[in-house]
Amino acid sequence: MATPRTRPVEDSISKVGNELAVGEDLAFQRRWWRFETTIWILFALILAADLSGIFGRGPLAKASAKTADGTMKLDYERVLRYETPDVMTIHFGPNAIQNGRIELWVSESVIKPLGNQRIIPQPKSSILDGDGILYTWPAASHPNSVSFALAPSAPGSQKFTVRLESTGDTITRHVWVMP
């Protein structure tokens, strides 16, 4: 018959007051508490960053860009979040209207990685044009603005471009999508 493997019981657990085996480790405990404090400071910093919008969805994340003559102004967020709805708005000046319509070319990255869900108002036509899409809206007067409802589908750094066909003004921006 097989014999079970054994080992003698040793008094290996450290004692308190020379009588009670507890296995307390004061040096470790103090080190751990220091570590714990560090972690909590780190956590506090993360929360502060989140509140301020460094991780997106906060005041610091908001940004805007406009062309030299102010024909096109872009309100967007520098930091987006994965699968989270967000709105990018483009405002047009009077020069943007040509032949009673506004034509805007957007790069494909707005559609795919940034996950454009819908455009408000809906464009009258959308034409595949190179590595992007050309949208057309009929327009009578300004101010006009168009909103893109985004829900990014890929984390990481993303680049997008919008171009106004009437003046050829281009805005290119990098945004960061948090996982």
Place this chain on the structure above:
Amino acid sequence: MYTIFHAVFGYFFMLLAVRVLVRRPGGQLTPFEFVIIFLIGGIAILSTIGHDPSVTNCTCAVIAVGMVHRFVAMARTRWRRLGRWMDGLPLVLLRDGQWQLDAMEGMRIEPDDVMAAAREQGLTSFSDVKYAVVERTGSISIIKR
């Protein structure tokens, strides 16, 4: 950003809900109470996360909850009065052969619950019990005669 506020609010709301709803004798939660707890927790999660299921968002929410809990735990040990509000007080149920009716009725505890705790200590009748105390966790301590 709003997630953090939602998380903090959710924490305190659940604290209140649990404090009012469930403190039961015996320390053991019944299956029904588990259901309630999961329900409350699940609803709070829904509103906390909202439309943002990103890892960033959830991590921040968890950190916010952990942080609030730590502060609450700290405050609770520092100010006893606060701890009393949050956890309640231990109450004497049975004292020298006398049921303390205020405590029994207030905590909705039956003599059977006390007897169950006494049996766990190996006691066979109430006459062996000197004190029975319902603790802040809801468990019943028995002190033998």
Place this chain on the structure above:
Amino acid sequence: MTAVYRAIFGYCFLVLMVRVVGRRPGRQMAPFDYILIFFIGGLTLTGMVSDDRSVTNAVVQVVTVAATHYALTRLRQVWPKFGLMLDGAPVVLLMHGQWRTEMLEEMRISQDEVMAAARAQGLTSLSEVGYAVLERNGAISILRAGSVPDAAEGTGGGEHGDSAHAAG
């Protein structure tokens, strides 16, 4: 693929979180501890699952979490130092009639909680407590003063606000 990373991150993050939020003293978890754990777990879960609610994803993530858990427990066995970090060490709260104030503050334990643990053992006052040890699972072990030689005069905690504090 990202589901695996998300699951590993979620698990490790939860382990850290539970560890630093702290051991909750007491013989049993109070209802609120359940809800806190459920809340934290559920929040992490939402981030882990994200938008992928397929069965495949669920299976992959469950397996990943299980594997990570297995790896951690193995690591804890072969490397005691790591186990110490994961579980912490027991902490003596009260000894020979003296409170260890540093421990009480750092572990955020009040004297009432020690007394509650003592009552659970059938003790009637703090002066009967020889040792109080906060175990790794958050339980408070109480050893009677009589079971060990009297080494110090019992100054344990002074007057105590407990209703069960009575002459023995």
